[in-house]
Amino acid sequence: xxxxxxxxxxxxxxxxxxxxxxxxxxxxxxxxxxxxxxxxxxxxxxxxxxxxxxxxxxxxxxxxxxxxxxxxxxxxxxxxxxxxxxxxxxxxxxxxxxxxxxxxxxxxxxxxxxxxxxxxxxxxxxxxxxxxxxxxxxxxxxxxxxxxxxxxxxxxx
Amino acid sequence: xxxxxxxxxxxxxxxxxxxxxxxxxxxxxxxxxxxxxxxxxxxxxxxxxxxxxxxxxxxxxxxxxxxxxxxxxxxxxxxxxxxxxxxxxxxxxxxxxxxxxxxxxxxxxxxxxxxxxxxxxxxxxxxxxxxxxxxxxxxxxxxxxxxxxxxxxxxxx
Amino acid sequence: xxxxxxxxxxxxxxxxxxxxxxxxxxxxxxxxxxxxxxxxxxxxxxxxxxxxxxxxxxxxxxxxxxxxxxxxxxxxxxxxxxxxxxxxxxxxxxxxxxxxxxxxxxxxxxxxxxxxxxxxxxxxxxxxxxxxxxxxxxxxxxxxxxxxxxxxxxxxx
Numbered sequence: 001x002x003x004x005x006x007x008x009x010x011x012x013x014x015x016x017x018x019x020x021x022x023x024x025x026x027x028x029x030x031x032x033x034x035x036x037x038x039x040x041x042x043x044x045x046x047x048x049x050x051x052x053x054x055x056x057x058x059x060x061x062x063x064x065x066x067x068x069x070x071x072x073x074x075x076x077x078x079x080x081x082x083x084x085x086x087x088x089x090x091x092x093x094x095x096x097x098x099x100x101x102x103x104x105x106x107x108x109x110x111x112x113x114x115x116x117x118x119x120x121x122x123x124x125x126x127x128x129x130x131x132x133x134x135x136x137x138x139x140x141x142x143x144x145x146x147x148x149x150x151x152x153x154x155x156x157x
Numbered sequence: 158x159x160x161x162x163x164x165x166x167x168x169x170x171x172x173x174x175x176x177x178x179x180x181x182x183x184x185x186x187x188x189x190x191x192x193x194x195x196x197x198x199x200x201x202x203x204x205x206x207x208x209x210x211x212x213x214x215x216x217x218x219x220x221x222x223x224x225x226x227x228x229x230x231x232x233x234x235x236x237x238x239x240x241x242x243x244x245x246x247x248x249x250x251x252x253x254x255x256x257x258x259x260x261x262x263x264x265x266x267x268x269x270x271x272x273x274x275x276x277x278x279x280x281x282x283x284x285x286x287x288x289x290x291x292x293x294x295x296x297x298x299x300x301x302x303x304x305x306x307x308x309x310x311x312x313x314x
Numbered sequence: 315x316x317x318x319x320x321x322x323x324x325x326x327x328x329x330x331x332x333x334x335x336x337x338x339x340x341x342x343x344x345x346x347x348x349x350x351x352x353x354x355x356x357x358x359x360x361x362x363x364x365x366x367x368x369x370x371x372x373x374x375x376x377x378x379x380x381x382x383x384x385x386x387x388x389x390x391x392x393x394x395x396x397x398x399x400x401x402x403x404x405x406x407x408x409x410x411x412x413x414x415x416x417x418x419x420x421x422x423x424x425x426x427x428x429x430x431x432x433x434x435x436x437x438x439x440x441x442x443x444x445x446x447x448x449x450x451x452x453x454x455x456x457x458x459x460x461x462x463x464x465x466x467x468x469x470x471x
Binding site for chain 3: 015016017018019020021022023024088090091092093094108109111123124125126149150151152153154
């Protein structure tokens with residue numbers, strides 16, 4: 001899957017310019033959303049998605065709707081019992097839908113740190129994420145998220 | 158202390174929208190401030206705080222005023238003798254004071270890398286920081302900083 | 315060389331304010347450029363430089379023009395055969411040329427992650443980069459890049 005993303009990215013010939021307000025709006029939305037997930041506020045995190053929001057994890061599992069997301073996150077909670085998790089984002093590319101200005105396609109890098117009680121930091125693999133965000137009542141929500149684990153690529157040429 | 162922050166964050170129900178200019182202003186301020194600290198420019202770093210600026214470290218130590226900050230940093234210099242330190246920030250949330258538009262509350266994640274002479278990178282624990290910034294003569298300064306070491310949380314629900 | 319940068323940075327007394335649109339434009343340019351390099355799209359990466367673009371690596375090697383860049387990157391490809399590389403940027407400082415508003419000086423931190431097939435993440439040394447960007451036909455391109463490996467500094471005072 002990562003392979004296909006990277007091929008798609010490699011094939012793309014240009015990128016959208018983004019105004020400052022939109023850039024700040026998107027970055028602030030993610031800052032908020034990641035505080036929810038990093039504080040294990042499952043309900044609050046689910047609320048940053050549309051009711052019919054969907055997440056496709058790098059392993060292929062798909063969660064559809066807030067209820068499935070909440071169940072999935074609750075099941076994975078034991079993994080975070082003794083660590084503080086932080087999601088770091090890098091290099092967002094934002095594209096406004098040509099027809100609907102309230103629909104955005106955003107891709108970004110993620111690095112996830114796990115800090116244990118002694119302060120030792122370890123890392124999950126890096127990922128590249130592709131989101132569709134929608135603006136509803138002036139607020140952004142995630143409608144779909146596809147998470148790709150970063151894997152080695154064969155050079156494009 | 159981290160616990161209480163995260164509880165506070167979990168309890169908060171929404172976040173402030175931020176315009177592009179303000180977002181860039183704050184990010185640029187931090188880029189400048191962190192170059193000061195990472196180049197061990199103690200006086201220059203202290204100058205990015207108000208005269209009565211205050212820092213509360215994650216261990217509870219409090220430094221009040223530029224003079225105490227300078228003394229504290231000078232005392233910790235030996236720690237950085239053979240390493241290059243870099244502070245990385247993530248996910249800023251910016252809130253303008255309801256009464257005074259020149260007062261901002263900002264919170265963000267930090268990751269600190271230590272690179273030794275051989276190029277080996279190690280990491281300090283991750284932190285979440287809460288700042289109060291003030292704009293004086295068109296320039297931002299830090300008036301207060303509270304640094305929380307990230308610790309495991311019990312899920313909110 | 316890092317020493318001289320940090321001395322220069324330490325000596326600088328202030329920084330340029332940056333509007334939100336310019337901030338977003340620069341960040342988006344780098345998001346695009348780094349996707350090119352991280353997907354090993356050598357030609358695409360070279361195309362984000364001016365024809366006479368120049369890169370000075372931290373070891374002192376200089377690549378002048380797209381052709382030399384492409385050759386240099388091609389030679390280093392074997393290094394990335396079994397890993398996914400990701401370049402993370404931090405703390406950009408952007409300065410518009412006083413005479414030509416289409417010329418920008420940008421400096422930023424970089425952290426490079428290498429993720430292997432098992433998902434294990436390792437790190438290259440951190441670097442500080444100084445770019446000159448030019449806007450041509452409404453698009454940014456890198457005209458020159460000087461990469462400094464971060465090394466320990468002696469305190470400024």
